[in-house]
Amino acid sequence: MTRLLGMLLALLLVACSSTGPQTFDKPSDGTQLVWPATPEIARIKFITSFKDAEDLGLKKSFFRRFIEFFTGSEEHSLSRPYTIAVNDSRIAVADPDAAVVHLFEMDKKSYRRIDQAGTHRLKSPIGVSLGNNRLFIADSKLNKVFILNSNLEMLLVIENFQRPTSLAFDPTQERLYIADTLAHEIQAFDSDGNYLFKIGERGDQDIQFNFPSHLAFSNGHLFVNDTMNFRVQSFDSQVRHLHTFGKQGDASGYFTQSKGLALDSDGHIYVADALANRIQIFDQSGTFLLEFGGTGDEPGSFRMPSGLAIWNDKIFVADSYNQRIQVFQYLKVDK
Numbered sequence: 001m002t003r004l005l006g007m008l009l010a011l012l013l014v015a016c017s018s019t020g021p022q023t024f025d026k027p028s029d030g031t032q033l034v035w036p037a038t039p040e041i042a043r044i045k046f047i048t049s050f051k052d053a054e055d056l057g058l059k060k061s062f063f064r065r066f067i068e069f070f071t072g073s074e075e076h077s078l079s080r081p082y083t084i085a086v087n088d089s090r091i092a093v094a095d096p097d098a099a100v101v102h103l104f105e106m107d108k109k110s111y112r113r114i115d116q117a118g119t120h121r122l123k124s125p126i127g128v129s130l131g132n133n134r135l136f137i138a139d140s141k142l143n144k145v146f147i148l149n150s151n152l153e154m155l156l157v158i159e160n161f162q163r164p165t166s167l168a169f170d171p172t173q174e175r176l177y178i179a180d181t182l183a184h185e186i187q188a189f190d191s192d193g194n195y196l197f198k199i200g201e202r203g204d205q206d207i208q209f210n211f212p213s214h215l216a217f218s219n220g221h222l223f224v225n226d227t228m229n230f231r232v233q234s235f236d237s238q239v240r241h242l243h244t245f246g247k248q249g250d251a252s253g254y255f256t257q258s259k260g261l262a263l264d265s266d267g268h269i270y271v272a273d274a275l276a277n278r279i280q281i282f283d284q285s286g287t288f289l290l291e292f293g294g295t296g297d298e299p300g301s302f303r304m305p306s307g308l309a310i311w312n313d314k315i316f317v318a319d320s321y322n323q324r325i326q327v328f329q330y331l332k333v334d335k
Contacts, residue, residue, distance in 0.1 A: 033300045034331075035292035042331055044281075044292050046300045047314070049326040052077040053111030056104055078102065081318040081325060083166065083214075083260065083307035085130040092128040092135060093318065093325065094307070101125050101137055103152075117146035118154030129176070131169030132191065136176060138164040145178055147193065156193040168215035168222065173237070177215055177222060184209045186224060188239075199239055204229050206241050214272075214307075216261035223261050223269065230255045232271060232286070245286020250276055253288030260308030260318065264330045270308055270315065277302040279317060297322050 034042035050056050079098035084091065089107035099122050101114040115122055117137060127138030133150040140163050147156040162182035169176050174191040184202035186209075189195055200209045210228040217223070220237040231246035246255050256275035263269055268289065269282045278293035279302075294301045307318030315328040 035290065041333060043290060043333070044315070045329045045331055047327045047329055049299060049319070049324045051324045053102075053104060056106075056111075058104055058106075058109055058111045078323045078325070080320050080323065081307065082320060083127050084309045084316050084318045084325060085128045086309040086311040086314075086316055087130045088311070090130060090135075091316070091325075092130055094125045094128045094137070096124045096126045096140070099123055099125065101128055101135075103135070112152070114148075114152060117148060118157070120144065120146065120154075120157070127165050127167045127179075129167035129169045131171050131176075132174060134169075134191075136167045136169065138167050138178065140165055140181075145176075147176075158189060158193050161187075165213055166215040166225075168217040170217050170220075170222075170237075172220065177217065179212045179215050179224070181211050181213055184211065186212060186215070186222075197239070199224075199235070206233065206244055209233075214258075214260050216263060216269075216308075218263040219267065223263070225258050225261050225271070227258060230258065232258070232261065232269065232282075234284075243284065243286055245282065246271075252291055253280065253282075255280075259306040262308035262310040262315065264310050264315070265313050266330075266332065268330075270310065272305040272308050272317065274304045274306055274320075277305065279305060279308070279315075292328070299326070300328075302326075 033046035035044040079095050081093045082096055083094045091104040093102040095102055099115060103112040103114055122139055123141035124139055125137050126140045129136040135148040137146045143161045143163060145158040145164050146154060149155055161180045164178050165181045166179040176189045178187045180187055184200060186199040188197050200207055202210060209226045212224050213227040214225040222235045224233045226233055230248035231244055233244045234242040236242055248255060250256055255273055258271050259274045260272035267284050271280045273280055277295040278291045281290045282288055302319050303321035305317050306320045309316045313330040315330060317326045319326050
């Protein structure tokens with residue numbers, strides 16, 4: 001008993017120590033990468049990248065460290081980060097190859113590895129979203145969407161999908177949008193998991209989709225990556241169609257296989273063009289503005305970028321096959 005109490009005390013002291021999280025305020029290697037290059041005015045700056053909790057100066061939760069003391073440590077580096085969600089205190093990364101969601105709790109300076117929701121063991125968590133103190137997880141093999149509270153206790157399970165992939169949460173109306181990719185539609189639910197309505201059907205006209213894969217919600221507008229139609233569609237708060245833009249191709253402003261969507265504080269639309277290993281930026285009407293990236297494993301380059309999230313104009317990119325998250329800064333220009 002004395003020995004066990006000693007081990008518990010040692011673990012507690014370690015768990016309470018932390019180097020503190022990164023503030024994402026400077027490049028990890030001291031370099032300055034910006035887009036576009038000089039002499040033009042820089043609009044995007046590379047900040048840093050991370051592959052695990054240690055890169056952020058975070059520690060595993062005390063409970064996880066206690067369990068692993070007896071059972072052995074689990075691998076907790078990113079395997080194939082696919083989607084990402086960010087708010088002022090948390091970063092959630094869906095990692096389908098590892099069958100986990102990585103939760104980096106910046107406020108608590110801790111890391112949690114989520115491999116199950118309630119009694120359901122995750123098989124292919126592919127979509128995540130954060131909102132109103134809740135974590136939403138879409139599992140494309142279980143064909144379920146899980147809603148967890150701030151303590152990661154399961155509140156609800158939403159099911160009867162063909163293949164749920166992406167999630168977007170409207171905090172004002174407390175509405176959850178779910179892309180059911182194989183059904184070629186977007187479904188909407190209230191915060192209690194009650195079905196509200198659906199958007200779309202298969203086709204290539206406005207308000208029709210062909211394997212929609214990623215969603216974003218910003219400023220009362222819903223954005224849908226209509227992936228196999230090689231375009232993005234946007235809708236207002238009443239789900240009325242606003243704009244459609246995009247065509248297939250590898251030139252700037254065209255899509256090869258688009259995935260993640262996100263918007264900055266000025267309403268610019270960021271699209272991860274996975275096969276082209278770049279992030280493209282458009283205005284609200286779909287006019288191409290800028291792109292950044294390239295193929296490779298050096299800072300600022302990508303191998304299949306998929307998920308995107310923007311918080312306080314910091315751009316988080318799930319760089320899937322480089323097994324990392326890259327962080328950039330949108331540089332506002334005074335008007």
